[in-house]
Amino acid sequence: GRGAYYKNSYGGCGRGRGSANHGATSTATPSRKRQRFDEGIRHSVRDFRRLMDTVSVLGSNDELVSRLERMNGKPYPAYRDLEGCWKYPNSLLFIDHVQSDSYAPPSKLRLRIDHATAKFPSSLHSTRTRTTALCDYLTRTVSVFSTEASKSNNWHGAKGGDLSIDKPGQQVLERSSVSLDQDAINVLFTYGFPAQGRTILGDKAVQTFRTTMPRLISNLLYATQNQEELKAFVESIEDQECLREKIKESGLVAFVANGAILPRASGASDRPMQGSNLIQFxxxxxxxCTFTLPNRGEIRGMGVPAGVTLIAGGGFHGKSTMLNALSFGCYNHVPGGKAYGREFVVTSPNCTAVRGDDGRSIKSVDISSFITNLPGGTSTTSFSTANASGSTSMAAGVMEALELGADTLLFDEDTCATNFLIRDRRMQRLIASDPIMPLISKVRAMFRDHACSSILVIGGCGDYCDVANLVLEMRDYSCYNVTEKAKRIADEIPSGVSEFEAKTFGKIPSRQLRHSSIPVSVKTSARGRNTIQLGEESVDLDALVQLAHDSQTRAILNAFKRIHAAGSAVTLSDMLRRLQEIVDSDGMNALTEEGHFDGFLARPRLLEVGMAVNRIVSHQDYSCQNCL
Known part of the structure; x- marks a missing residue:
């Protein structure tokens, strides 16, 4: 029964409750601290595997259906007696959590199908990249199936009956919705147990578990897939990942394939624009330049070299569209079929968009590379504020990105603080005591000293022609190399930028983070893509424009909890690297709490996790270490 299920699953600790003393103070050695950190992250994975090994089967699918028939008309809490494992002919169905009533968030279910039953060729999941692609494809398959199955439930006046799985966008991300382990495919989804008010509609639930569930299981077998489409999907993702490695080897930071469709269908959609008047890149x-990929063979397109690249052009000619495409080039994309979307618009996995973020919190960031000599003698080597201005938020954003390992920064003048980007000669003569050294004076030093490239969309300030290695013009959504013209104009109309250009950029300090100071003991939630709620505090992630999916934000919140559980103090970048190693090893389940399963997590980049940590206002425990 349900009590035995939870006793076996959680060792008598209660549903989802652990016994670790996460708030304890530690005087352990660094090696012991690392061990404790790893244990704090890994405990949920061990629990996941232990549950898989120890849980007993409650009965067959026929027995499940019979029990549902007997429940018809009973109060809703009776559904909770179904929690546990049920055996279908081709799989195991786990009912991990039943909602408290029909108005609560839906119940959590899990399917586990042995590889011997699913029979997907090993070539489709022989590498991590191919496994991610296969799991993404299956998530999309289940998403389409669940949408169609839910539409057929025309139950007027009743609630529930809907199957739901994480719905991917154009980006192919590692998700918790479908995962592969050594023995089986695991599929996590939700189901709203049907009811009229708070009275069980057992006959409606029977329809799901007698008819819909076997169809869902069948949809997860290799024999039922469009096998050519699946193979092409996996190979396209592998090609994109290979291309990303090849551009790095060639000294490039970005590549845009000939034929790519850069515009989106609308401002609210990430799907490629359709129509006969589209201009392909x-x-x-x-x-x-030309690269040879392992599956599709030769591909041609524009290579953007490392250094400083300026994208210029008139309004509405495609500058920001190009930059937006590059900003999401850190992700693999779904194949576009005969016409490309953005699947072969590829950038460094560590490219980072930086924009003004007025009002954000800054904690112990060394912004002295850009800002010094503040009124009142305020130090900028370990700068903190609860309400940053546009320029200070951008200075902090650049330094935080460099600390987290960014190797390419993206700037769009429309979203940047003007006084951070530029200060012309007239303003320099008028205001001699400005504490801000603008980006234009540092951008080349940043590349020389720290190998960090910049791609800037600038339509109103020609001074950047003096510092750009490459100048592109977007005209009628077509791209032109106007570097020579820009250099000629810069010689004809001097700007004086070189007089104020910095010879060195400065150090990039690392900061120590005490993990237990992250406030996760309060009620927490992820609200869409741009907000994490920590008690009374709303952590605003609006400036993290490269977050591609709501499920990445949910994963960031879970990462907060795993980081908090570690308890020891290490540098932020080191902590994130360790987190990455563990997720690489154990998958997205490493981010879930003990005994819990969440099928709505997508892997964020470490850059976004770190930038989210940096925006927690109530988190105070940072200390700055001046080390390169």
Whole structure:
């Protein structure tokens, strides 16, 4: 029964409750601290595996259906007696959590199908990249199936009956919705047990578990897939990942394939624009390069070299569209079929968009590379504020990105603080005591000293022609290399930028973070893509424009909890690297709490996790260490 199920699953600790003393103070050695950190992250994975090994089967699918028939008309809490494992002919169905009533969030279910039953060729999951692609494809398959199955439930006046799985967008991300282990495929989804008010509609639930569930299981077998489409999908993702490695080896920071469709369908959609008047991307001839990929063979397109790149052009000609495409080039994308979308618009996995973020919190950030000599003698080597201005938020954003390992920064003048980007000669003569050294004076030093490139969309300030290695013009959504013209104009109309250009950039300090100071003991939730709620505090992630999916934000919240559980103090970047190693090893389940399963998590980049930590206002425990 349900009590035995939870006793076996959680060792008598109660539903989802652990016994670790996460708030204890530690005087352990660094090696012991690392061990404790790893244990704090890994405990949920051990629990996941232990549950898989020890849980007993409550009965067959026929017995499940019979029990549902007997429940018809009973109060809703009776559904909770179904929690446990049920055996279908081709799989195991786990009912992990039943909602408290029909108005609560839906129940959590899990399917486990042995590889011997599913029969997917090993070639489709022989590498991590291929496994991620296969799992993403299956998530999309289940998403389509669940949408169609839910539409067929025309139950007027009743609640529930809907199957739901994480719905992917255009990006292919590692998710918790479908995962592969050594023995089986695991599929996590939700189901709203049907009711009229708070009275069980057992006959409606019977329809789901007698008819819909076997169809869902069948949809997860290799024999029922469009096998050519699946193979092409997996190979496309592998090609994109290979291309990302090849551009790095070639000294490039970005690549845009000929034929790519950069515009989106609308401002609220990430799907490619459709229509007969679309302008597909074509590389300027002198920037065109060719790569050979393992599956599709030769591909041609524009290579953007490391250094400082300026994207200029008139309004509404495609500058920001190009930058937006590059900002999401850190992710793999779904294949576009005969016409490309953005699947071969590829950038470094560590490219980071930086924008003004007025009002954000800053904690112990060394912004002295950009800002010094503040009124009142306020130090900028370990700068903190609860309400940053546009320029200080951008200075902190650049330094935090560099601390987290960014190797390419993206700037759009429309979303940047003007006084951080530029200060012309007239303003320099008028205001001699400005504490801000603008980006234009540091951007080349940042590349020389720290190998961090910059790509900037600038339409109103020609001074950047003096510092750019490459100048592109977007005109009618077509791209032109106008570097020589820009250099000629810069010589004809001097700006004086070189007089104020910095010879060195400065150090990038690392900061120590005490994990237990992250406030997760309060009620927490992820609200859409841009907000994490920690008690009374709303952590605003609106400036993290490269978050591609709501499920990444949910994963960031779970990462907060795992980081908090570690308890020891290490540098932020080191802590994130360790977190990455553990997720690499154990998958997205490493981010879930003990005994809990969440099928709505998608893997965020470490950059976004770190930037989210940096925006927690109530988190105070940072100390700055001046080390490169």
């Amino acid at each position: 074509e590389s300027p001839k002198d920037l065109e």
